[in-house]
Amino acid sequence: MKAEIITIGDEILIGQVVDTNSAWMGEQLNLYGIEVYQITSVHDNHDHILQAFADAEKRVDLVLITGGLGPTKDDITKKALCDFFDCGMVVNEQVLQHVTDMLSRRNVAINQLNKDQALVPEKCTVLHNAYGTAPGMWFERGGTIFVSMPGVPFEMKGLMNDQVLPRLRDTGKAKSIYHQTVLVYGIPESMLAEKIEAWELALPPFIKLAYLPNQLMIRLRLSAYGSDPELLRKEVNRQIETLRTIIPNHIFGYNGDTMAGVTGKLLVQAGAMVAVAESCTGGAISQLFTENPGSSVYFKGAVVAYSNETKTALLGVNTKTLQAHGAVSREVALEMAEGVKKALNTEYAIATTGIAGPDGGTEEKPVGTVCIAVSGQHQVWVERYTFAHNRERNILRSSQTAINMLRQLILTENTETI
Amino acid sequence: MKAEIITIGDEILIGQVVDTNSAWMGEQLNLYGIEVYQITSVHDNHDHILQAFADAEKRVDLVLITGGLGPTKDDITKKALCDFFDCGMVVNEQVLQHVTDMLSRRNVAINQLNKDQALVPEKCTVLHNAYGTAPGMWFERGGTIFVSMPGVPFEMKGLMNDQVLPRLRDTGKAKSIYHQTVLVYGIPESMLAEKIEAWELALPPFIKLAYLPNQLMIRLRLSAYGSDPELLRKEVNRQIETLRTIIPNHIFGYNGDTMAGVTGKLLVQAGAMVAVAESCTGGAISQLFTENPGSSVYFKGAVVAYSNETKTALLGVNTKTLQAHGAVSREVALEMAEGVKKALNTEYAIATTGIAGPDGGTEEKPVGTVCIAVSGQHQVWVERYTFAHNRERNILRSSQTAINMLRQLILTENTETI
Numbered sequence: 130m131k132a133e134i135i136t137i138g139d140e141i142l143i144g145q146v147v148d149t150n151s152a153w154m155g156e157q158l159n160l161y162g163i164e165v166y167q168i169t170s171v172h173d174n175h176d177h178i179l180q181a182f183a184d185a186e187k188r189v190d191l192v193l194i195t196g197g198l199g200p201t202k203d204d205i206t207k208k209a210l211c212d213f214f215d216c217g218m219v220v221n222e223q224v225l226q227h228v229t230d231m232l233s234r235r236n237v238a239i240n241q242l243n244k245d246q247a248l249v250p251e252k253c254t255v256l257h258n259a260y261g262t263a264p265g266m267w268f269e270r271g272g273t274i275f276v277s278m279p280g281v282p283f284e285m286k287g288l289m290n291d292q293v294l295p296r297l298r299d300t301g302k303a304k305s306i307y308h309q310t311v312l313v314y315g316i317p318e319s320m321l322a323e324k325i326e327a328w329e330l331a332l333p334p335f336i337k338l339a340y341l342p343n344q345l346m347i348r349l350r351l352s353a354y355g356s357d358p359e360l361l362r363k364e365v366n367r368q369i370e371t372l373r374t375i376i377p378n379h380i381f382g383y384n385g386d387t388m389a390g391v392t393g394k395l396l397v398q399a400g401a402m403v404a405v406a407e408s409c410t411g412g413a414i415s416q417l418f419t420e421n422p423g424s425s426v427y428f429k430g431a432v433v434a435y436s437n438e439t440k441t442a443l444l445g446v447n448t449k450t451l452q453a454h455g456a457v458s459r460e461v462a463l464e465m466a467e468g469v470k471k472a473l474n475t476e477y478a479i480a481t482t483g484i485a486g487p488d489g490g491t492e493e494k495p496v497g498t499v500c501i502a503v504s505g506q507h508q509v510w511v512e513r514y515t516f517a518h519n520r521e522r523n524i525l526r527s528s529q530t531a532i533n534m535l536r537q538l539i540l541t542e543n544t545e546t547i
Numbered sequence: 548m549k550a551e552i553i554t555i556g557d558e559i560l561i562g563q564v565v566d567t568n569s570a571w572m573g574e575q576l577n578l579y580g581i582e583v584y585q586i587t588s589v590h591d592n593h594d595h596i597l598q599a600f601a602d603a604e605k606r607v608d609l610v611l612i613t614g615g616l617g618p619t620k621d622d623i624t625k626k627a628l629c630d631f632f633d634c635g636m637v638v639n640e641q642v643l644q645h646v647t648d649m650l651s652r653r654n655v656a657i658n659q660l661n662k663d664q665a666l667v668p669e670k671c672t673v674l675h676n677a678y679g680t681a682p683g684m685w686f687e688r689g690g691t692i693f694v695s696m697p698g699v700p701f702e703m704k705g706l707m708n709d710q711v712l713p714r715l716r717d718t719g720k721a722k723s724i725y726h727q728t729v730l731v732y733g734i735p736e737s738m739l740a741e742k743i744e745a746w747e748l749a750l751p752p753f754i755k756l757a758y759l760p761n762q763l764m765i766r767l768r769l770s771a772y773g774s775d776p777e778l779l780r781k782e783v784n785r786q787i788e789t790l791r792t793i794i795p796n797h798i799f800g801y802n803g804d805t806m807a808g809v810t811g812k813l814l815v816q817a818g819a820m821v822a823v824a825e826s827c828t829g830g831a832i833s834q835l836f837t838e839n840p841g842s843s844v845y846f847k848g849a850v851v852a853y854s855n856e857t858k859t860a861l862l863g864v865n866t867k868t869l870q871a872h873g874a875v876s877r878e879v880a881l882e883m884a885e886g887v888k889k890a891l892n893t894e895y896a897i898a899t900t901g902i903a904g905p906d907g908g909t910e911e912k913p914v915g916t917v918c919i920a921v922s923g924q925h926q927v928w929v930e931r932y933t934f935a936h937n938r939e940r941n942i943l944r945s946s947q948t949a950i951n952m953l954r955q956l957i958l959t960e961n962t963e964t965i
Contacts, residue, residue: 140768141570141573141586142573142586143573143583143770144569144570144573144583145570145574145768146759147567148565148566148569148570151559151566151588152559152563152564152565155559155560155561156561156562157562159562164560165560165562166590166595167560167589167590168588169586170569170585170587171585172584177584177585200736200737201760234935235933235934236933237735240741242741281760283937283940407830411834411836411842411846412825412831412833412849413834413837414830415825415829416829416830416831418830419829419830419831419851420829420939422938425853425854428829428853429857430850430852431849431850431851432850433837433849433851435849436847439847439848439891443850443861472860472861473860473861474860486840488840488841520840
């Protein structure tokens with residue numbers, strides 16, 4: 130099955146918005162064995178959109194359209210779809226009810242613009258959008274499927290996951306494919322490539338390996354293509370078992386796992402809770418924990434100590450330690466970790482103190498210098514790192530590294546029980 | 548002048564790489580008054596690339612091509628350009644010398660693959676690439692300009708700035724254009740559209756309005772096209788002045804501003820600092836403040852109180868208040884704000900307590916119920932909201948709303964001084 134993605138919106142063409150939707154859709158379709166043949170971004174212009182639909186219909190069997198829906202876009206995509214499929218609009222009662230419900234939950238009175246959201250092309254199948262007011266729309270003609278979705282990323286992703294991908298799977302046109310992604314942290318990409326080179330070369334020809342590094346980890350994706358799904362599953366998992374023996378400490382999870390989520394599970398298994406003292410990470414570690422539903426079971430709280438006064442008053446850091454070693458020091462990191470563990474009465478604690486940048490660096494402690502301490506039930510561990518990146522990346526890398534240190538400490542302290 | 552951007556590379560279509568090049572080019576061209584009519588991403592495939600060139604030639608006067616150059620891509624773009632312009636390849640001596648120089652500086656011996664970089668289509672004008680070994684190439688035919696550049700972002704940007712944009716300016720075909728983006732918060736999109744409808748309809752025909760909502764705000768972009776840059780600037784700014792009188796409380800900034808950044812500037816002007824007590828937002832408010840360089844001047848710290856015990860121990864929330872009203876209540880939010888203001892010794896404080904979801908909701912307090920308190924030098928302000936979204940959005944909306952409440956409180960308390 131060959132697909133084309135059409136994104137509609139002036140904001141992409143003038144560069145105000147980076148088109149991250151297409152990359153996400155491309156990755157998902159690829160996982161289902163559907164090849165994205167072309168991505169086309171066009172204006173909020175009726176004739177231009179119609180031309181793009183007609184061109185795509187000649188090229189591919191699946192056209193995924195995002196954007197150009199909603200009152201402020203004057204529903205330009207919906208009108209173009211009506212013209213393209215030669216039909217009128219009808220009110221869809223389910224959509225009208227859904228829009229009314231959503232707005233009343235937000236205490237917003239429905240107006241004509243909202244009501245117009247329930248107007249859909251006669252020839253479409255409506256796809257329920259649980260995340261917003263503009264519905265998804267599915268059309269079929271002469272062997273080509275057209276799907277229209279809103280351009281708001283979380284609405285598009287919700288519709289793809291809930292409605293579009295399951296329906297595409299049901300068409301049976303997708304190839305058999307089996308994917309597993311191994312999540313790796315704490316090793317540079319080039320060193321990882323060297324370490325696993327022999328293993329990679331020995332992979333059977335029907336398994337492909339992809340390196341997918343992002344700011345939070347390196348993802349190693351194994352994709353197996355073939356006719357026997359059970360064989361693919363077995364062989365991929367066998368290869369992953371071998372990989373585990375080569376880099377045991379660097380693999381922290383699989384597929385959609387996150388470092389904080391994995392560490393949270395370890396805390397639950399150990400019957401323990403964590404507290405965090407953040408200086409340079411400024412709340413980022415807390416956020417990485419609390420973005421996981423149910424995190425209150427293992428995450429007790431944090432102190433963001435962005436001034437020496439707060440480090441002393443709330444965490445009990447000794448002013449003498451601050452004077453002797455400076456706020457960015459192993460000694461202060463350690464006192465912050467012990468202080469927050471005591472103040473919040475937990476079994477584990479993390480502390481960070483550093484220079485995120487762009488200013489504040491010195492020759493001895495350049496921008497990116499970060500001291501991280503983790504404290505457990507029997508052990509403590511302090512490290513000094515130099516992350517030579519921009520502010521955003523320094524904060525993210527420090528946070529992820531700190532949680533990884535906690536993960537390793539919990540594993541060390543609980544080898545018997547976990 | 549109308550342009551099309553063609554990006555060549557499988558990595559974009561399978562979603563391994565987000566196409567940030569096109570957004571950057573779109574923005575630059577726009578600043579030069581060149582309209583990007585379409586963006587097309589195609590495979591590393593000869594026939595597909597040729598077809599894309601032919602289609603683009605019919606649509607626009609300028610085609611900017613990135614990617615598909617260099618040995619690992621088998622120079623597929625260069626070969627397609629030769630076929631498209633019906634010419635052979637020749638060795639360009641300047642490019643050969645440049646490649647040799649670059650490699651010798653890196654102590655790399657030149658091989659045949661490197662030498663092939665100096666082969667260029669006969670009919671092109673070579674554009675010197677100071678940032679890499681693959682040259683830029685400029686073609687003209689029947690009124691349409693084609694430019695090919697490497698896909699590596701910093702090489703493409705260097706070539707655009709040094710060579711392509713100056714040459715395009717010299718063609719004299721560019722229109723004058725002027726953009727301003729107004730940042731709006733705290734009003735649903737449909738209500739905003741109604742409120743400013745009359746103003747929008749009265750805009751002169753050479754000014755276009757675009758709604759660009761994202762999870763953190765609604766951006767209203769005014770774009771003016773014409774021949775007199777000074778007139779465009781004046782008229783856009785005059786229209787924005789009128790808009791300010793219609794929605795004075797909802798406009799919080801312009802162009803690249805952020806809510807936390809704007810609020811930080813107000814704190815600095817008021818000579819004051821803020822402390823934050825976060826329950827349901829779990830560190831997100833702290834992060835929105837601390838992602839700004841220099842935020843330690845106005846952000847003193849935070850307590851992430853993810854358990855009642857922490858709310859009591861660190862923020863001094865009364866256990867009776869917790870029992871009487873529950874953790875998610877206006878009363879607790881207020882005590883949290885007052886508590887963190889006292890503990891961290893600041894002039895201003897923000898507190899949040901709520902149910903981010905997906906679990907924990909009740910009939911009386913459904914998921915998305917959030918109480919937010921802000922406390923200032925003379926006033927306090929508490930609100931209860933219902934954000935009916937998923938966990939991530941509930942956290943983000945609560946955080947942005949809380950900072951917006953602080954912004955409004957600072958403005959109220961300091962009308963004389965700010």
